Amino acid sequence: MIRSVLFFVLALLCGNQLTAQGSRKITAFNTGWNFTKDTVAGKWEAVTLPHTYNKTDMQLGKNFYTGDAYYRKQFSVGDQLKGKRIFLRFEGVGEIATVYVNGKFLTEHRGGYSAFAFEITNVIKYGALNELLVKTNNAAHPDIIPVNHFLFPVYGGIYRPVSMIVTSPVNITVTDYASSGIQIIQKEVSPEKAHITVNAKLENREMHYRDVIMKTALLDSKGNLVVETQKKIALSPQGITYANDSLYLKNPHLWNGIKDPYLYRVDVSLLRNGQEIDRVEQPLGIRNIELIAGKGVFLNGVKYPMYGVTRHQDRWQYGNALSPGQEREDMQLIKEIGATTIRLAHYQQSDHIYSLADSIGFLIWAEIPFVNAVTTKEGANAKQQMEELVRQNRNHPSIYMWGMHNEVYSKTKDDYVPVLTRELNDIAKTNDPYRYTASVNGYGTMDRPENLAGDVQGMNRYYGWYEGAIDDLEKWATTIEQQYPDYKVMLTEYGADGNIDQGSDTLPDRKSIDPVSGQFSPENYQTETHIHQWAIIEKHPCILASYLWNMFEFATPLWNRGGVNARNLKGIVTFDRRRKKDAFYWYKANWSPEPMVYLANRRDSIRTGSAATIQVFANMGPVVLKLNGKTIAGRAGVNDKHWLFDVTLKKGKNKIEAIAGKGKTCSDLMYWTLKQAR
Known part of the structure; x- marks a missing residue:
């Protein structure tokens, strides 16, 4: 009881909420943080994390701030914590964090996306x-990936949460690349059995060897004990002790993606004299994932539909300093559309996002920001970020890749990019040999020197844009099918910009659109792109997965395209998450089991x-269209979710209603106004 009160007092002194994993606090x-860009002037602003100092300027244009900014916090630690080990864990700082405690330099971290x-x-x-001072810097650096702000901005600040971790001097390691210190490996997974291996890194900072019991427990989704093992371990006061144990399950409840994202929990505890001195909890979704060239992705032996989107994490007027509620909203929007897989581009995303993916059932492609440009100075940092990405996230069942x-190039297979990519592949496979690896090319050909270093080759194809x-x-898909039947290939980006506020009552000719420097990117062209390209994708099983670019609009501070400065408009939901474009409903009709009907081109009114x-999108039939109360005959579109109705509008306001289904129906309504008949 006294110990609980003391830790509660510590939490109050820190001004934050206290959570616990057993004896670990x-x-x-x-x-209680303060922020400034100018320590000389001494003007400090009170802030709460997460926080970025670029939430506005990086979303408006080229005149954004990069450089040093400072965060400081005072905190107290009671005498009762002497003899404990105390750590700080930062989940994300953009992009260099230099840390001082009580005026003493302690550490520096380079890279804006990993913990x-x-x-x-x-x-x-x-x-x-005590005083904690963190100097941050988000300027582009040639030796830190990404090396520029061109494809997306590197927001500055402590934009993800920070936590204090208190352990006993005998503990599961906290500083193994900020990972959990636990690795969970799944073997021989089937509906009948599963073999789970748990590896742990343990530390002893006491004077002498200590004998402990490592208890490994598997709990079901309700917290009930399923199986438990105990193993006696002698911990040296020098270095790290590596320990492992195995769990065997009969008839496991499998993690089955969106259909049934069932999660167990693995608790690894250290016991001394019968008392728990440390514990770490990790999720476990028992599953088997196999990619078969030319056939598809198989989850637990069954072909799994790979309905894919990509996600950038930033949001209008918030930058990348998002709340858990905002991250949850993003994942719910992705679930609403019927997606089953997400490419989290182009960098490591938050712990919370991966945990949401586990619980919702998305299959996740996770990656590092080695993207867009090469300096030949970023190799060490790319390797560091790959190590961090894998170690910090390899226990998430949602991650499969x-x-x-992404889109970095060389002239020969012996040049910098192919060699570095092979080294990155080795890091990923050494730390996690049980998942797939991939690289992504912006060309449509397999025979590129930077290709084929991983298990899967991704290709970004923007035909029509x-x-x-x-x-x-x-033609591209057919070529892949015919020439590379044994290769695992994914369509990792496709789409077009679509300005939701630019209308056109006719489909623009592609030649009238300048995708790089033009200011005209009407929504209906984006819609047409997705209609036709999804209909192609679904016919070609050689495309093991496809990822539309992008679920959400995002900032591109060095761009000025499509009528909105500093914005990539390829998202099918607006930057503020308030408006869904027509393409959103096209995919919902094709992917979601929720009955729906949608009248497209409603903003071209x-x-x-x-x-x-x-055009009508519907996942139930038949579809009846009424124009001003009169039923109009329809015809098939590109697939069975697409209906077309040729009509003659009357001058003035026209009421258009679509009704889908038999018995229980869905309907949608819109109005078009004919200003001048021609």
Whole structure:
């Protein structure tokens, strides 16, 4: 009881919420911070984490701030914590974090997307105020990936949560690349059995060898014990002790993606004299994932539909400093559309996002930001970020793929990019030999020097936007099918910009759109791109998975395209998450089991021609269209979710209603106004 009160007092002194994993105490460390860009002027602003100093300027254009900014926090640690080990864990700082405690330099972390942890046990003052100072810097650096702000901004600040972790001197390691210190490996997974191996890194900071019991427990989704093992381990006071144990299950409840994302929990505890001295909890979704060239992705032996989107994490007026509620909203929107897999591009995303994916059932492609440009100075940092990505996230059942690079190129197979990518592949496979690896190319050919370093080759194809015509995707897919039947290939980006506030009552000719520097990117062109390209994708099983670019609009501060400065408009939901474009409903009709019908081109409501074609998206049939109360005959579109109705509009306001289904029906309503018949 006294110990509980003392830790509660610590939480109050830190000004944050206290949580626990058994005897390990984890305190949120997010309030009571002060921020400034100018320590000389001494003007400090009170802030709460997460926080970024670029939430506005990086979303408006090229005149954004990069450089140093400072965060400081005072905190107290009571005398009762002497003899404990105390750590701080930062989940994300953009992009260099230099840390001082009580004026003493302690550590530096380079890279804006991965977590880092460090010990402060021996530099803090007990029973007195301590000061933590973090200098951040988000300028582009040639030796840190990403090396520029071109494809997306590197927001500055402590934009993800911070926590204080208190352990006993005998503990599961905290500073193994800020990972859990636990690795869970699944073997021989089937509906009949599963073999689970648990590896742990243990530390002893006492004077002598200590005998402990490592207890490994598997609990079901309700917290009931399923199986437990105990193993006696002698911990040396020098270095790290590696320990492992195995769990065997009969008739496991499998993690089955969106259909049934069942999660067990693995608790690894250290016991001494019958008392728990440390514990770490990790999720476990028991599953088997296999990619078969030319056939698809198989989850637990059954072909799994890979309905894929990509996600950038930033949001209008928030930057990347998001709340858990905002992250949950993103994942719920992705679930609503019927997606089953997400490429989290182009960097490691938050712990919370991966945990949400586990519980919702998404299959996740996770990657590092080796993207867009090469300096030949970023190799060491790319390797560091790959190590961090894998170690910090390899226990998440949702993750099936480690991504190594995106659109970086070389002239020969012996050049910098192919060699570095092979080294990244080795890091991923050494730390996690049981998952797939991939690299992504922006060309449509397999025979590129930077290709084939991983298990899967991704290709980004923007037919109808940056090259060719919309339907050229068919020729590309057929070529892959015929020439590379034994290769695992994924379509990792496709789509077009779509400005939801730019209307056109006719489909623009591709030649009238300049995708790089033009200011005209009407929504209906984006819609048409997705309609035709999804219909192609679903016919070609050689495309093991496809990922539309992008679920959400995001900032591109160095761009000025499509009528909105500093914005990539390829998202099918607006930057603020308030409006869904037509393409959103096209995919919902194709992917979601929820009955729906949707009238497309509703924002192209001012018409200049009486002859028009109305498009309807529906996942239930038949579809009946009524124009001003009169039923109109329809025809098939590109697939069975696409209906077309040729109509003649009357001058003035026209009421258009679509009704789908038999018996229980769905309906949608819109109005078009004919201004001048031609």
